[in-house]
Amino acid sequence: MNDMRIVERTVDTHDVKIDAKDVNVHYGTSHALKGVSVAIPDKTVTAFIGPSGCGKSTFLRCLNRMNDTIASCRVDGLIALDGEDIYDRRVDPVQLRAKVGMVFQKPNPFPKSIYDNVSYGPKIHGLTRNKAELDEIVESCLKKAALWNEVKDRLHSPGTGLSGGQQQRLCIARAIATSPEVLLMDEPCSALDPIATAQVEELIDELRSSFSVVIVTHSMQQAARVSQRTAFFHLGNLVEYGETGQIFTSPQDPRTESYISGRIG
Amino acid sequence: MNDMRIVERTVDTHDVKIDAKDVNVHYGTSHALKGVSVAIPDKTVTAFIGPSGCGKSTFLRCLNRMNDTIASCRVDGLIALDGEDIYDRRVDPVQLRAKVGMVFQKPNPFPKSIYDNVSYGPKIHGLTRNKAELDEIVESCLKKAALWNEVKDRLHSPGTGLSGGQQQRLCIARAIATSPEVLLMDEPCSALDPIATAQVEELIDELRSSFSVVIVTHSMQQAARVSQRTAFFHLGNLVEYGETGQIFTSPQDPRTESYISGRIG
Amino acid sequence: MTNDNPHIASAFDRDLEAVQALIMKMGGLVETALLDAAEALVTRDEEMAIRVRNGDNAVDALEEQVNAECARLIALRAPNATDLRTVLTVMKIASSLERCGDYAKNLGKRAMVLTQMAPIGATAGSVRRMAKAVQLLLKDALDAYIARDVALAADVRLRDREVDQMYNALFREFLTHMLEDPRNITACMHLHFIAKNIERVGDHATGIAEQVIYLVTGKHPEDARPKADVTSGPAE
Amino acid sequence: MTNDNPHIASAFDRDLEAVQALIMKMGGLVETALLDAAEALVTRDEEMAIRVRNGDNAVDALEEQVNAECARLIALRAPNATDLRTVLTVMKIASSLERCGDYAKNLGKRAMVLTQMAPIGATAGSVRRMAKAVQLLLKDALDAYIARDVALAADVRLRDREVDQMYNALFREFLTHMLEDPRNITACMHLHFIAKNIERVGDHATGIAEQVIYLVTGKHPEDARPKADVTSGPAE
Amino acid sequence: MTDISANGAAPQVRSSILVQDVKMRRRNAAETRFKSYGLIAIAISLAILALMLFTIFRDGISSFRQAQLTFPVELSAGILDPNGARNPADLAKVTTVGYGRVLDVALLKALADKGIALDDPKQATALISKAAPAQLRNIVLANPAQIGRTIEVEVLALGRVDGYFKGRVTRETAERDPQIKPVQLDLIDKMRGAGLVALHFNWNFIFGTDASEQRPEAAGLGIALIGSAYMMLLVVVLSLPIGVAASIYLEEFAPKNRWTDLIEVNISNLAEVPSIVFGILGLAIFINFAQFPMSSSLVGALVLTLMTLPTIIIATRASLRAVPPSIRDAALGVGASKMQTVFHHVLPLAMPGILTGTILGLATALGETAPLLLIGMVAFVTNYSATPLDPATALPVQVYSWASRADPAFIERSNGAIIVLLAFLVVMNVVAILLRRRFETRW
Amino acid sequence: MSVLLLLAVMAAIGAAGYIFCRGRVMAQVGGNPRELHSLPGYYGWNGAIMATLPALAVMVVWLIAQPLILESRVVSHLPEATAAEPAARKLAMADIRRVASGLDLAVAGGAIPAQDVATISPGEVRARLGTVGVALGSDVTPETLAAAITWRDQARSGLIGRSVVVILVALAGLAYALMATKPDFRARNRVEKVVLGGLIAASTVAILTTVGIVASMLSESFEFFGMYPWTEFFFGVTWSPNFSGGSTFGFLPLLWGTLYITLVAMLVAVPLGLFAAIYLAEYASPRARSVIKPLIEVIAGIPTVVFGIFALITVGPFLRDWLAQPLGLGNSGSSVMTAGIVIGILNIPYISSLSDDIINAVPQSLRDGSFGLGATKSETVRQVVLPAALPGIVGAGLMATSRAIGETMIVVMGAGAAAKLSLNPFEAMTTMTVKIVGQLTGDTDFGSPETLVAFALGMTLFVITLCLNILALYVVRKYREQYE
């Protein structure tokens, strides 16, 4: 049963963007991730699913070293972005995070204007020479985030005044303004209502033409809807990783099957 | 197409438990609910669905007068519990709430022991004469909430130490300890992970043998899974109210159809 | 069905079981109709033939109910993986059984006509034997489905060959009768169609067996279905 | 299909359209096969008959693909209301078309056999006319589906009557030939089955039309399907 | 990387993450600088704190030890009990002048016994503190049976003697000092050699009464301690219930209208009103209008209560607000009334915060000086106050009044008083923190 | 019966009310609490409240009213002239009270037989009272004695009446409560209403305080401005009070001193406090923070008088010897610098702790958002955290400013008492608060402008800090709405 025969839906064999090999994470003495190896392709949406506490967020945060801020967290194994080890001593995590952007569970726009929210990243990284360039970036990012039409008349009103779904799209615009190569999203829709969720999912689907997107979600339906590849985590292990259609129609591992079909996992 | 022909699934024509007629709610000058009339049957699960801000919670909170605590809120129309107007002057809302219990979005156990959580309601309502009776109530409620086996050895440890799903079941046990007749639930699973959600849904399904349950949810899947009757709200109006299977397979109103099939509502 | 790994939502399991019970009920009706039609043919019992013809309404109604239930299950429970395959399989099987019911009804109708005509040798007995064999096939296929028994399903697929051979024998027998006596032609035409219909029921039983294999393994059986019906053209 | 009320998730619409495109592709293949088989019969073109027989593989593969796509759609998108009906209808139609493909293949096979035998009067032409009528029926049913055109679908249901009448005429014609000359019996048997198969395709077209009505209105057509095939027994 | 805008997502050059560019290095340097500013600020603050505490302890710790003269005294019955009846009434009539004579005689005798020669007996007798006779008198009155016997007594030496011991008084300053002469310092050296004078722990400093400007050696903190204790007690008893009640009303019950807004603004404002203004209030309302006794700890406590109330209310409201609304919903949802909700669930959860506010408020009240000056608590009080209505003074006021006296000996005592004040503060805090811990560790 | 005894009796009746009402209602439902509207305890409390609260109110009214009524009665004994002139009348009434209570004491001590009180002569009184330790200043006039005797008589009958009435009211309340006690009586609602009344009363204390502050300063301020032109006060540049009269009260030097010292204080406190707060909130490890923050807060817990001493004996001399004298800027230990620096130090913890809390209240999600974009910590702090926290920090700064303006003891001990208009920060200057203390603790007549000016200063100070506080409140409130 090959679900992928229709041309439009085929996942081309993309280059591997992030290659994680045998990643182990400990929080103090607790072993949160156990030998996870995942190759995340470029220009695809990869979903991480699994029961609460299985280590999805932990793994996601390894990918842009947001875990560095947790003192007790220790990461072993190799994670390579375009072949370069991101845990190398020479890597400045600040620079890494500009390349591997992140969008969070709750929309968290800065309490500044919409414009300032988007231009913040380019400004601190010195990506522009002048105001005109900055304006251009802001506009193009808001367009990519499917927000431009809704906010173009009030770029200088506060970002916190937008609705939840708009805020989340603003956060996505802000993240892509630093021209990252990978976009990590940790449960980006769990604070949104169904309509806003659908809009953000639609946006994610469009973003994959330019970015490699990794999304953590509790909603299997969401993973099914937005992703091309799905990884199922369980108790810190990567149980199954494969094409989304296959995971949801004929998973190989009984644990995956149990989880996605709503049996006790 | 009659979906209800199999005997086990038929909704018997139960007595009407709560009868709301032409309910209008204003918050100050804003008209949040517009002439809603719903007859909620006894011993059934009724789900309220609809986009954010459509007035689901508002209507739910009318049913046990939790809206009384909001100064700007004005409720018109008739809401009768077993034929008695709950907005009558002689009704003490405090007593009403003991009959119409409520479970909230986020599990909110009191920071006390499990036992104290459950026994609080019976205590303040003077439902018991002595400790033995109280013990009995606590045990039977925890059993009804499918929590007894998990906590019977630690009744005196804090309720806040339980997992999210267990906490929510504890809150349900607490709510049924005052022996209410109706149980209102406002998005009771939105803070839970899928497994805990499934457990709570399963519990709701069992509760309907003893209570009339009204549940507000953002998840149409959830409404579909747990309820026998579904009401769809839109912009403060009750658009459609009927048997759940029918709402989800062949809704009558195009707005319902748009909403449940993920089109822009 | 096996229930050693139940859903957290037990109502889901109950619904799945209910719809599968409908399938078994359908299967039972169809098997009886098949045997009864053959019996009516042998005993030239017009009453029974009429009963068979009218009995199909129940099967049709059941199929519609199964479809509605499945639609409902999909709408309300959003099944996936095994559950989804179960639901889809149920719909396929129901549609197969409905077709089988139609064939049985057609048998009944033709039996009604044949009772008005002179009997043709011992053909009715052969037809009943074939019907019996096919009914067994159908029963085993449904049993395999309920037990999720891949071995039994594979066995059903193999035994369809025998039914095909029985059909070939009957085909030749009827042809002989027609050539012998042109007066037999009309009756034999009906018998031809009766045998063909029974053979088709056998094919449907095989189809159900294949659904069982798909359901359990997630794959359709690889080897082409062994076909021994040579009457429609050159064997491949 | 009508897309004036698109899903927020545009990929859902794309998927739905893709799977419906597959149906159209299947329909095209089946229609061609049907016409080609009739043509082969008339022109006694064995090559063409073989092509038709082998062409069925593509149809079978397409059905499997449609089923897989639909399973996938259900698993990934949890459709309900109209969307769910669309998906279920697609599966039903695909399975009908697959059956039609099988009939066409069977036609091809029998045409291959018939080319080896002496032609029987002008029957082949009648068969082709009937095939043409049925092909039109199928085309209109599928067009009704794509356009969600209930009126056209109702028309298809009515026109099936004509096909049934054509079949009745053919049935009598073949019977006459058989009674006239027992040497014709074998060939006529094949022609009988050919005509029956074509009639069955017409029935499937009607079934598709009924699916369309169900899809659009959410209800199955109430009045019993008008049936004019009187060959299998007494008219009800 | 500036052409990003053309095709936002696809930068032309894919830079390696393994090399730091110039921009990055500059940003990291700024980071280090910024961090060091914070460290410097903290270092300065802590250094000043340490310096303050160090100077206070350096200058004040010595006040707990006091130069004392130790010598045998013959309690001559002739002077102390002329009637010989040992009648307490009669004994009480003997003035300190009499005791002074007894001490003088005894000291001279003791000196003679030790073989210390004197130019002038006055040189020796002047070394006895003016407060010593009263001390002796108290000893005798406490046990009249001793009259007629010779007992070893320990009495205060003159403040200058103490100063000499602690290095405050030197021969140079003595030249200019009317109270002591360099010769006397020599005498002190000799006496010290003979064991007649030495530094001893000074309970009188902690529990004794204040003394006049002339006798720094006798000044004690007892009355201030009692006054402060009374005031703290009253402040807790008044401000905690009123503050909590007011907070509960405002936070949980009050409708949001102009009246409650006014109360809000008022409370926030009162929290920052200069303390001196509260002094004016106390003076005008409690003393001039309500006729409460001047200088009494009751008035002090009332003023301080009004001062601490806003602090307690603000802290209490903050901690009430910090109790998640979901708890209130939960209680209301099972049919508890609003009052039950507050008293059963909200208040217990807010208790740690309320106690923190109380600690803060009391600490401020304890150290407050200015308003007490205005209501007369700076007055020179010599009797221990028995009730809060009696005149009293307070620790910080005592510190202030000693610090403003001319005699440098009072500077030392002032620092010593600060140490006692801080100790008082620490004790209060420890009690409150223990209490708070009890509430916190419930879960 | 004395007040205390009466209170005890009321408490006893209240306790009885609790027991009876609770018992009664339980008896009515046969011990099954399910049939009651409220828990049994509420019926009890209702009984207790009904028995005590009205009685207490009657007693309080009586306590306030009785002296007033008595006064109006005895006033007839006084000479016309005395009665007409308020001050004299006040004095006379005080005398009467003292004599009356002296007589009470004398009777109690047995110095005067009870029956002789009415006939005692004015001459005797002083001596007799002396024996029981009541010293009367001046001789007792016959009028005073007569008035005192009347006062005493009426007070005694009032006392008896009070006891009787109060106890009767208590019993009536109890009876009423008992009658009202029925199972469907809404006892809880009643009790809760009373508690709510108590809560409301408590919350008006704050208002009363403000009213008291304003009332206590307003009339005296007006009195002062009646004696001294307000233009000269507000715009005068010389401050030289002279206790023997002829003072000039130019307010500007005081204002200048106040502002100058506040400025220096804020220059010290704001940078130190803010940077400390940033370090604590953003950089310090939780352990370091848990040690350092309380340590800095210790500074706030130290009484200001201690800082005063620190200024007086450590900072002042240090600045004089190491800065002022070498630079030739003066040789005063007390100076604007001294007081300013010390007040600044005192204010560090206010700024640092408040700012630390405010910075911490900035949601972590904003920081994560910034880090996720590849910002460094300092960029995050400067560009995201501080702007978000700024209104709160400004509020904290304004509060600290108003504290600096109102600070008294440090200025008294550190800045001196000389009112001057000068730019030299090493010169001694003074502030309004110092002058308030000075003028009010000086030994002058309460009615003289030299004293009353303190109230005018107090009023001005109050208005200034009020404005600052309202400003701070406004800023802080606006900030609260930021992320919600």
Ligand SMILES: Nc1ncnc2c1ncn2[C@@H]1O[C@H](COP(=O)(O)OP(=O)(O)OP(=O)(O)O)[C@@H](O)[C@H]1O
């Ligand atoms: N900062 C931390 N310190 C210690 N343990 C942690 C920390 N963060 C996570 N863990 C533990 O690591 C494990 C994996 O956590 P993680 O947050 O990655 O789970 P998750 O799959 O994202 O779950 P969820 O769906 O609930 O977000 C859990 O057991 C969790 O308790």
Ligand SMILES: Nc1ncnc2c1ncn2[C@@H]1O[C@H](COP(=O)(O)OP(=O)(O)OP(=O)(O)O)[C@@H](O)[C@H]1O
């Ligand atoms: N306390 C309130 N004061 C004023 N307006 C309110 C208040 N609560 C709700 N509303 C308004 O009433 C309308 C209905 O709100 P309600 O909370 O009932 O929606 P809802 O359907 O529960 O939405 P959600 O799914 O987001 O919970 C909304 O427009 C909301 O803004």
Ligand SMILES: [Mg+2]
């Ligand atoms: Mg997570």
Ligand SMILES: [Mg+2]
């Ligand atoms: Mg809601």
Ligand SMILES: O=P([O-])([O-])[O-]
């Ligand atoms: O447990 P959560 O992942 O839903 O926060």
